[in-house]
Amino acid sequence: MLPARTYSVSIACDWRALYERIYRPEFFPEWASGLSDSELHEEGDQWLADGPEGPIRIRFTPHNAHGVMDHWVDVGGGSTVHIPLRVIQNDDGAEVMLTLFRQPGMDDEKFAADIKWINRDLLALKTLIERTAN
Template sequence: MSSEAISIVIEQPFDEVYRFLVDPLNFPSWGPAQSSDMRHLGAGDWLVDFQKGPMILRFTEPNLYGVLDYRIFRPGDAPGHLVSVRLLPVGEACELTMIWRQRLGVGDQQFAAECIGIRGYFARLKTLLEADAGD
C-alpha cells in the first residue's frame, strides 16, 4: 500500500486558517461533502452527505498544535482509518499537509484519482481563504 503527502501553502496567517478549518461547518465550502447539510452527532462526530451516501466524520478536538486529523466511516461501522492532517505556520502564511493512505481494496488508479481530488479540494480552500483576505 502507498501513501502520499499532499500539501498546499495558503497565504494567510496560521491562526485565521486554523480557526476556519477547525470549524466542521466550513467543511462543505471546500471539501468533498455534497451539501452543507451536516448534523452534529455529539463530541467530534458529524453526519455528512457524500456522493457514496451518508458518512460520519470524526474530527480531532481543537488544539494548539495545528492537528486536524479525522476519521470517516459509515453509520454503524467501526471508525475508519486515521487521516493525518497538519497545519503548520510558514512565516506569515501556513502550509496544510495531508497524508493520504491507500486503503485495502483500493487499486492504484483509484488511489491516484483520490489524490488528484484532494489536490482540487486544497486548491478550492486556498482560493476561498486568500480571496477572503482581499475583502
C-alpha cells in the same frame, strides 16, 4: 502499514488565523468537495453527512493549539478511514498538509483519483481563503 502520500498547499494567511477559521467541522463543506452537497449534522461526538458514496460519520480532532485537524470517516461496513490534516507555519503564511493512506483493496486508478480529488480540494481551500482575505 498502508502506503501513504502527503500533499500540501501554501496559503498566504497567518497559520494560527487560518486554523481558527477552518478547524470547525461546519467549515469543511465550503472547500471539501466530498461534503459540499451535504450539511453536517452533529450527533454526540460525531458528525453525520452524505458522502459521495452514501451516508458517513465523521469524528474530528478537538480544537487545539497545534493546528491538528485530523478526522476519521466511518464509511460503513466497519471501515474507518483516518485522514491526517495539519495547518503549520510557513514563514508568515501557512502550509496545509493532508496525508492520504491507500486503503486495502484500492486499485491504482482509485488511488490516483483520490490524489486528484485531494489536490483539487486543497486548491479550493487556498482560493477561498486568499480571495476572502483581500
